[in-house]
Amino acid sequence: MITRSPSFSRPLVASVVVGMLLLAGCGAQVEEGAAAVRKVTVKRCGQEVEYITPRRAVVYEGGSADKMFALGLTQHVHGYVMPPANPPVQESPWAAEYAKVKFLSDDLLNRELVVEAKADFVLAGWRSGFSDQRGITPAILDGLKIQSFMHTESCFNYPGYPERVPPFEGLYTDLERLGKIFGVEDRARSLIADYRKRVEAVQARAPKGDPTPVFLYDSGTDKPFTAGSQVPPNDIVRLSGGRNIFGDLDARWSEVTWEAVVQAKPEVIIILDYGDKPAREKIKFLKEFPTTSKLPAVVNNRFHILDYNEGISSPRNIDGLEGFAAYLRELRK
Missing domain, CATH: 3.40.50.1980 (Nitrogenase molybdenum iron protein domain)
Structure with a gap:
């Protein structure tokens, strides 16, 4: 999905x-x-x-x-x-x-x-x-x-x-x-x-129970680049009823390890869609890369594409929140 x-x-x-x-x-x-x-x-x-x-x-x-x-x-x-x-x-x-x-x-x-x-x-x-x-x-x-x-x-x-x-x-x-x-x-x-x-309307409809573990994939093949606690995607995930697997990282955008991603077992992956790094290429990599091909999110094809301007500080953060929240609600039905 x-x-x-x-x-x-x-x-x-x-x-x-x-x-x-x-x-x-x-x-x-x-x-x-x-x-x-x-x-x-x-x-x-x-x-x-x-x-x-x-x-x-x-x-x-x-x-x-x-x-x-x-x-x-x-x-x-x-x-x-x-x-x-x-x-x-x-x-x-x-x-x-x-x-x-x-x-x-x-x-x-x-x-x-x-x-x-x-x-x-x-x-x-x-x-x-x-x-x-x-x-x-x-x-x-x-x-x-x-x-x-x-x-x-x-x-x-x-x-x-x-x-x-x-x-x-x-x-x-x-x-x-x-x-x-x-x-x-x-x-x-x-x-x-x-x-x-x-935002309050999104929070009111957020799924109950344990938050869904979510990994944001920005870029990187040797090591993944992802969102820490100090950037909008962390709030997008949190307010939607999810849990950013790197939400305890006191940073904005940061390099992590594939081992840490595998250990966290993300059920959903958000793909940040760049103008020069299309989402389809990132999804293809995650499906073909042996380290990530068995992740729950990849096996179940649970990818959500977030526009670049929804992920950086912008009025469009609210659009990004509403879009991801709707995706999570559909998954948790």
Whole structure:
């Protein structure tokens, strides 16, 4: 039994886009007044930072862009950087919003790109966008007078200013803080309330009894790369009534051993579907690899495909939760 999280419906996308256009219009009217030079202090991980309303945001990966678009902030986005792992933006619920902003690069985020774009704000994650090794960090950008914000989900081991919250709470925190930075607090509160309501509905229908052991397979053949406790798939599994077999791993994405996977006997495998590493290839490998071919999930063909943007910090985490929860409920009937 192989499932994929249900795709969004065209009527829903149309209504979302119309709503965003209306919000964008309201935003434009507000910015003609005093809000044009609005200053607020907001936490960036554990650090208090003063922000002036950004005009030329550069966003890295789908999760960053989707948070901005969900908040109706398309007019504040100059462009996006989208590495090959991200599925095509044309498949996004916010495809129409992507079309309104500039595609900057399919490479990793870097300082030269941000400077060349004349960005006044950069949104990315710690070590998933920002990087000491590549010379683009919030501290470096501060020195260049370029504002930045990090996904709270990625802050648990941020040097100097760590902040630890469960991944879904990190999503809500980001929306709240971005709402404050851009002056759309009401929109942020509305989104968060809707997402919490959808999560509560999933929890209310979660199967009773012992949680189903679940393994998330990201990539890797010599050693598997998987989800620890600090990334959204851990909450997706937990809130659906499952148990991430590596949920006690205090990490985000991490390399483990095949021996540990075999010992855990996962009954379901979530496949993270990349743009450059298709799910079908990963499933084929797991079925043919002697070490994994006898796993209960593989023998029973219990694979669930999670879109890349449902697995990283993004408003689409809620879609990923609902899709996997429906899959688990069907299995446990």
